Amino acid sequence: MDDRILLRMCRMSGHEMPFITEAFEGEWVVPLGPNVTGFEKDLEKFLGENLPVVALSSGTAALHLGLIGLGVGEGDEVIVQSMTFSASVNPVRYVGATPVMVDSEADTWNIDPELLDYAIADRIEKTGKKPKAIVVVCLYGMPAKYEEILKVAGKWDIPVLEDAAEAFGSEYEGRKCGTFCKYGVLSFNGNKMITTSGGGALVCPDMEAAKKTMYYATQARLGYAYYQHVDVGYNYRISNISAGIGRGQMYVADEYIAHHRHRQEYYLKHLGCVEGITIHCNPDNRFNSNFWLSTALIDDSIRIKGEEEAYASAITSIVGGAGAVTEQSSDVHTDCEPNTNVEALRLGLAKLGIETRPLWKPMHRQPVFSKFPAYTNGVAEDLFHRGICLPSGPYVTDRDADRVINSIKSLIL
Ligand SMILES: *Cc1c(COP(=O)(O)O)cnc(C)c1O
Numbered sequence: 001m002d003d004r005i006l007l008r009m010c011r012m013s014g015h016e017m018p019f020i021t022e023a024f025e026g027e028w029v030v031p032l033g034p035n036v037t038g039f040e041k042d043l044e045k046f047l048g049e050n051l052p053v054v055a056l057s058s059g060t061a062a063l064h065l066g067l068i069g070l071g072v073g074e075g076d077e078v079i080v081q082s083m084t085f086s087a088s089v090n091p092v093r094y095v096g097a098t099p100v101m102v103d104s105e106a107d108t109w110n111i112d113p114e115l116l117d118y119a120i121a122d123r124i125e126k127t128g129k130k131p132k133a134i135v136v137v138c139l140y141g142m143p144a145k146y147e148e149i150l151k152v153a154g155k156w157d158i159p160v161l162e163d164a165a166e167a168f169g170s171e172y173e174g175r176k177c178g179t180f181c182k183y184g185v186l187s188f189n190g191n192k193m194i195t196t197s198g199g200g201a202l203v204c205p206d207m208e209a210a211k212k213t214m215y216y217a218t219q220a221r222l223g224y225a226y227y228q229h230v231d232v233g234y235n236y237r238i239s240n241i242s243a244g245i246g247r248g249q250m251y252v253a254d255e256y257i258a259h260h261r262h263r264q265e266y267y268l269k270h271l272g273c274v275e276g277i278t279i280h281c282n283p284d285n286r287f288n289s290n291f292w293l294s295t296a297l298i299d300d301s302i303r304i305k306g307e308e309e310a311y312a313s314a315i316t317s318i319v320g321g322a323g324a325v326t327e328q329s330s331d332v333h334t335d336c337e338p339n340t341n342v343e344a345l346r347l348g349l350a351k352l353g354i355e356t357r358p359l360w361k362p363m364h365r366q367p368v369f370s371k372f373p374a375y376t377n378g379v380a381e382d383l384f385h386r387g388i389c390l391p392s393g394p395y396v397t398d399r400d401a402d403r404v405i406n407s408i409k410s411l412i413l
Helices: 016-025 035-045 061-068 090-094 113-127 147-157 207-217 239-250 253-271 308-318 340-351 377-388 396-410
Strands: 055-056 077-081 100-101 133-137 158-164 183-187 200-205 277-279 294-298 387-390
Touching: 016 035, 016 239, 035 239, 035 340, 055 207, 061 090, 061 158, 061 183, 061 207, 077 113, 090 100, 090 113, 100 113, 113 147, 113 277, 133 147, 133 396, 147 158, 207 277, 253 277, 253 294, 253 396, 294 340, 308 340, 340 387, 340 396, 377 387
Parallel strands: 077 100, 077 133, 133 158, 158 183
Antiparallel strands: 055 200, 183 200, 277 294, 294 387
């Protein structure tokens, strides 16, 4: 191992192998079996709301099947939080629907309930039709403003799908994210709070919905010897091996979550006092983020070493001039980029062996989605311009965090 500090590495607990060995010995090397059922039971218990959970091959698959469960199809509109990772929006396109992006509010960085209300009214006025569903996200683990959002959704009678891929173990008023809306999505990708090497789950409202989800996840085949199909199906179940990793990870889930929360508190204590740096915090005591990633906003007033070079390189790569073969040169450049002080900080930290990343670029500014309707208030773009994700995984120790903190301080002019 070198001494680089990475953003978020997965970590095995030592409890995984027995489940995998058992699977091998029983010849359960297939996308069903005792680990799949066992992992689902573990998740149901962890979430604590008596809701059936279906384990799947990815969080993206869970979003796709959640939209199908809500009956979303061709010609429908789906409202999606713009400030998110692309996997929240791509499945809207898989089912042939139109995503309508809605901006965030500044406390949680998640969908703005007032703008959501406005957007729904405006869509109805413009298209004569209600949006079919709403996708809310718990960004970097921060619970969305459920109370306010569900009130708006209830007023218009539109079901909500909750993308809690980053919020495993986060709580709102003591209740786990993923259990507040009609469907909830979890992810166990390699970089998420716990991992199955790749996997996800759909939290369903009832057994009927869970059965329907399993049906679509296993090629939509009806129980004839020759298989009969009346629907288009998918191959989205999780493998019994992956689920075995998940069962092992459940032993340490609470420990990992506590570690991530500790990391955020530590950054807050040692960086929160630096003028111009704001560590993202729970807005009030309803919120209890898992702080999957600790994030910070860097004020425009902060000057960073090497900023002029970062600015110059951004310019050359936009105009495609000499020296444009940078990390970014193949990107489609737009006028929406992180601020140069943030970019200089990222590059400066990378030179010191510390990996950081800008916040998610809002979906309404992504070339692939920019042609779809968007309701904006400037919050998501402002966050993208000023934000940075700090190393946060189970491998990041207090000593590592000290190095991150001191390196950041050393790069500020
Ligand atoms: C990771 C992630 C997903 C997708 O999960 P996968 O398991 O990687 O498919 C969806 N939404 C958000 C916000 C994510 O961060």
